[in-house]
Amino acid sequence: MPNLLLSSIKTAVGGLTSIKDVDKHLRKTLSQLVKQINNTHYAVPVLAEVKKVYATEKDLETDDDGIPKYEYLGGIEFKEVTKSFD
Numbered sequence: 787m788p789n790l791l792l793s794s795i796k797t798a799v800g801g802l803t804s805i806k807d808v809d810k811h812l813r814k815t816l817s818q819l820v821k822q823i824n825n826t827h828y829a830v831p832v833l834a835e836v837k838k839v840y841a842t843e844k845d846l847e848t849d850d851d852g853i854p855k856y857e858y859l860g861g862i863e864f865k866e867v868t869k870s871f872d
Contacts, residue, residue, distance in 0.1 A: 838863040 840846055840861045846854040 833867050834864040835867050836862050836864050 838845070840858045840863075843854055843856075843859070846856065846858055848854050
């Protein structure tokens with residue numbers, strides 16, 4: 787989630803502000819935050835079906851010398867799927 791840029795609150799000389807300004811500032815900040823959370827929550831970039839999990843050494847493929855490809859340990863092989871939201 788990208789960082790939320792918070793606006794500064796209006797203050798009078800000496801750093802004081804009114805309750806009305808604090809309330810307005812909080813409402814504006816919270817509405818921006820809620821909008822960002824909702825946009826992130828509903829954005830499903832890609833759905834995938836897991837085909838294979840490389841959980842142990844015996845699951846790993848080997849290179850030409852017969853050495854397991856350890857960089858794949860803990861990885862998955864997947865297939866992208868499309869889903870209809872009717």
